[in-house]
Amino acid sequence: MFRLSTKLVPVAVAGTLMIAGPAGAQDAPAAMTRSDIEQIVREYLLENPEILVEVSRALTEKQQAEAQKDLFGSAEDAVLGNPDGSKTVVEFFDYNCGYCRQAYGEAQKAIAANPDLKIVLKEYPILGPDSEDAHIVAVALRRIAPGKYAEFHNNMYTTDGRATEEKAVEIATDLGVDEDELRAAMSEEETVQQLEKTQKLGRALQVNGTPTYFDENGPFGFDSLVSRTAPQEAQDG
Template sequence: MNRLVRAAAAGVLTLSLVAGVASVQAADEVSDAERSRIEGVVRDYLLKNPEIVQEALVALEKKQEEEKVAKRKEMMSENSGALFDSPRQVVLGNPDGKITVVEFFDYNCGVCRRGYGDMMKVLKENDDVKFVLKEFPILGRPSQEAARVAIALHLTDPDKYLDFHTAMFALEGGVNEEKALMVAENLGADMDALKKNMDNPEIFKTVEEVYTLANGLGLTGTPSYVVGTEVFGGLIGYEQMSKVIASMRECGETSC
């Protein structure tokens, strides 16, 4: 919680304490003078013991984080099928792997490009990892266009998806429908079938499913990862990802 937010919260907390005491006393129809005296006592006490406000803010922040984590775990439990085993998702690595890493990505995300290299290295070194890719086009219309081509390709020729994914992240600059179609054509995709599938309702349903999951998880950017019951916002990096996978293998948690 930054300084400005803490200051505002402290002010709200102080006013709430004063108002709370006053409202309780109001039930006994105390006089304005008595109410002012009570408010003065509370104010003086807080000024002499400001650490109480700090302690309350820390406790509030901790409670809110715990509630956030609990809500997220509940959401994961209720939507585990769509999150980890959706028929619409792309699976790389071992489809029956005991450890699942879910990545939400955007083809115009520069950090996702770095994450691609980490993912491939992890898959090469771990034969018990299942990597799930979720198209999460949040960087404007070009990203939405690229995702549409990617999903259509996966529907048309899923065996070409990894090569497509690799080639997309190898392109210089931003990507859009035109560049995505060029990549697919260079890979020998059936372009007539692919373009026909670009109007398939499944594309909308796939993106909608991903956005619903992302909103439920509180994701605001790419890349974002889900491992076990934990969400990682931003690039994990090869070393940390390797540690997380090792912990999952050892104790079923992202940190043992």
């Protein structure tokens, strides 16, 4: 566990003594002002700038630890493959990403090769407003008709053309989703918040491109998806 440098301890103790004064003293010094304390802290940090590096590192480690919990533990995400599978892989994807389209085929191969594989899907639109609009439709559909999401996801990749709100709504309604209900869900705050939560998670994990995959050993690319998710006996062989 990361701990702040012990160099701060003497400063904190000295500051406490200067403010409080000796116990029982008749002529205690005047209390330090906020400005006095800020000046002491400023001077100390200028003399010991490495403290700021330690604090920054500690914050980054804390944020990444919190992100790891959301990475594998969110109940809001759609799943491909075996929902109860013991091998879990998380995919950050964008429907307008050409590599994601290729990776979808690799995911189908991986699922066919390993019936114990669970792929958690993270909507991560990074390729412009059209992508964001299309993924809002996807999140809304998942909220109101989760049973249709897998087919919707498939059709978004297998239908030609750029992913847009119009295209996503058309695919959803072709699957029997009520358009009025879908558009109402698209405008709800919970839908937007779910997408923003995933975007925040991706930034915390430094996901700068799609598709990006994670398993228990960290991030990897789609070119190693099949080999990395193969049943253990196949990997051992």
